[in-house]
Amino acid sequence: MDSRNVRTDKRGGICFRVDDNKPIRQWVEFAEVFDRYGFKFCAALCPGRMAGDEDYTSLVRSLQDRGHEIMDHTPLHSVDKLPLPQGADADAWRAMPGVDHVDATRVYLTYAPIHAASLTEYRADVSGNLMTARTPQDLNDANQTRFIAVYLPQTGSVFRFRQIERSGDVVLALRSFWDEDNVDLGELRDVAYHKLSKADVRMTLDARRLLAESSLKLFENLGLDRPLTWIQPGSGGCSDFWRGDVKSCFGDLYGYVAAATYPDRSLKCFNEDDPGGDKCFGMQWGDFNDEARDLDWNLKRIADGIAGHRVLIGHSHFWEHVMPDDWEGYLERVDGILAWCKANRVPVRTYSKWAEVLYRSTPDPNVNVIPELNVDLNGDGVPDGYDIRSAELVQSSGVPDANGAFLSVQNAGTICKVDRLGGLEKGANTFSVWISGQPGDSIEATFGFFEVETTETLAFSVKNPEWTEQRATVGIPDGASQVNISIECTHTGGGILKIGRMRLKAHC
Numbered sequence: 001m002d003s004r005n006v007r008t009d010k011r012g013g014i015c016f017r018v019d020d021n022k023p024i025r026q027w028v029e030f031a032e033v034f035d036r037y038g039f040k041f042c043a044a045l046c047p048g049r050m051a052g053d054e055d056y057t058s059l060v061r062s063l064q065d066r067g068h069e070i071m072d073h074t075p076l077h078s079v080d081k082l083p084l085p086q087g088a089d090a091d092a093w094r095a096m097p098g099v100d101h102v103d104a105t106r107v108y109l110t111y112a113p114i115h116a117a118s119l120t121e122y123r124a125d126v127s128g129n130l131m132t133a134r135t136p137q138d139l140n141d142a143n144q145t146r147f148i149a150v151y152l153p154q155t156g157s158v159f160r161f162r163q164i165e166r167s168g169d170v171v172l173a174l175r176s177f178w179d180e181d182n183v184d185l186g187e188l189r190d191v192a193y194h195k196l197s198k199a200d201v202r203m204t205l206d207a208r209r210l211l212a213e214s215s216l217k218l219f220e221n222l223g224l225d226r227p228l229t230w231i232q233p234g235s236g237g238c239s240d241f242w243r244g245d246v247k248s249c250f251g252d253l254y255g256y257v258a259a260a261t262y263p264d265r266s267l268k269c270f271n272e273d274d275p276g277g278d279k280c281f282g283m284q285w286g287d288f289n290d291e292a293r294d295l296d297w298n299l300k301r302i303a304d305g306i307a308g309h310r311v312l313i314g315h316s317h318f319w320e321h322v323m324p325d326d327w328e329g330y331l332e333r334v335d336g337i338l339a340w341c342k343a344n345r346v347p348v349r350t351y352s353k354w355a356e357v358l359y360r361s362t363p364d365p366n367v368n369v370i371p372e373l374n375v376d377l378n379g380d381g382v383p384d385g386y387d388i389r390s391a392e393l394v395q396s397s398g399v400p401d402a403n404g405a406f407l408s409v410q411n412a413g414t415i416c417k418v419d420r421l422g423g424l425e426k427g428a429n430t431f432s433v434w435i436s437g438q439p440g441d442s443i444e445a446t447f448g449f450f451e452v453e454t455t456e457t458l459a460f461s462v463k464n465p466e467w468t469e470q471r472a473t474v475g476i477p478d479g480a481s482q483v484n485i486s487i488e489c490t491h492t493g494g495g496i497l498k499i500g501r502m503r504l505k506a507h508c
């Protein structure tokens with residue numbers, strides 16, 4: 001079925017995601033909150049960690065039966081190893097493409113050759129498993145993401161490490177790519193090495209295939225529905241997948257429809273530029289934080305995001321130590337967000353549903369994408385999606401075009417900004433704005449297409465004191481998914497300048 005024909009109204013919304021195999025009690029209580037409203041959440045689970053646990057499996061089954069989305073968080077929260085299936089022929093596994101080695105319980109997967117040409121070269125001495133930089137301090141910046149492993153071209157291998165402090169300098173105790181303590185390189189003098197980030201290391205296609213097949217098999221054996229979404233584990237090996245690598249394996253070969261990746265995450269807005277058809281595999285979380293931030297903080301983020309035609313994904317590990325108000329407070333906050341969504345008709349959908357709405361449906365091009373000045377879903381006195389600068393928001397029934405709110409300024413300066421506005425239609429668009437002021441007053445609207453580094457500015461001047469709608473054309477460049485809009489007052493004669501409803505939509 002070609003769902004491209006389905007039209008949407010560019011209404012953004014939210015998605016709740018919780019990662020890892022958390023205790024049953026937490027899932028049960030969390031699900032009760034959602035079931036109260038009929039909303040669905042997403043759980044990223046590791047099927048290799050629930051095998052043999054009947055209670056856990058039946059909990060997951062009941063979540064799936066109620067429409068919550070169970071996502072593939074890899075078999076063992078790792079992109080570089082798998083559980084060796086019970087009774088499996090280890091030698092047969094050893095010979096499989098994508099397998100580096102096998103031990104009694106695990107299968108260790110292969111990584112792709114490192115492209116060192118684009119990486120800075122450093123030099124070191126190695127003795128056994130201890131690596132010392134030729135230039136002191138070179139190894140002192142190790143961290144979990146940007147410098148998680150080293151590549152020694154002379155050995156053709158990637159090594160993880162533990163840091164050891166030796167008289168103020170960091171020495172690395174090298175470990176295998178799979179974090180095994182089995183490295184002995186003998187004596188190497190003045191050898192080249194490169195620092196690797198998680199995004200520099202890629203697993204081979206064969207390894208990725210085994211990851212997908214292992215997960216699908218495990219879900220099947222547990223009597224669960226297959227997952228449709230793949231979620232990169234944050235602390236599971238030293239490779240962060242790129243969305244294209246997820247698409248080419250999990251999407252193209254195994255029917256997954258969505259994923260979360262870190263290095264090239266997508267923007268999750270309507271009409272997102274998507275030449276490779278892989279943005280649905282870059283849907284990372286953390287746009288709001290139900291776990292660690294209070295209700296008002298979350299509602300502001302969500303209200304602004306929806307006004308910008310974006311989809312926001314929450315963040316939770318059910319970590320009670322980061323909850324400002326303990327577990328009960330957390331459940332209340334989630335209840336508060338859901339009640340607010342229900343009251344304001346804010347869609348709450350799962351990953352796979354949002355992937356379809358955002359990336360496989362066609363939005364209505366006639367929708368105005370500029371947020372309305374009279375919409376303030378989170379009730380903080382600021383119109384959603386706006387950053388109001390040197391202007392006053394006035395509610396009045398005397399404004400034409402029926403939305404009852406305008407911005408009033410007396411001096412030149414920035415009136416307001418709308419950042420990261422999505423839902424754009426490529427090509428010629430009409431921008432319109434209602435203005436009232438003294439003849440000679442003027443404003444400028446600047447459109448910053450930050451992804452393609454171009455800017456377009458439209459100037460408007462007041463010709464008579466009556467409310468007047470002025471229009472001009474702005475071209476949305478190819479490659480632009482979002483725009484930052486700034487409205488400036490460039491001149492007033494000392495009187496009041498008023499800005500009413502603004503619109504941006506494709507030429508019909």
Ligand SMILES: [Zn+2]
Nearest residue numbers: 019020233234
């Ligand atoms: Zn995780």
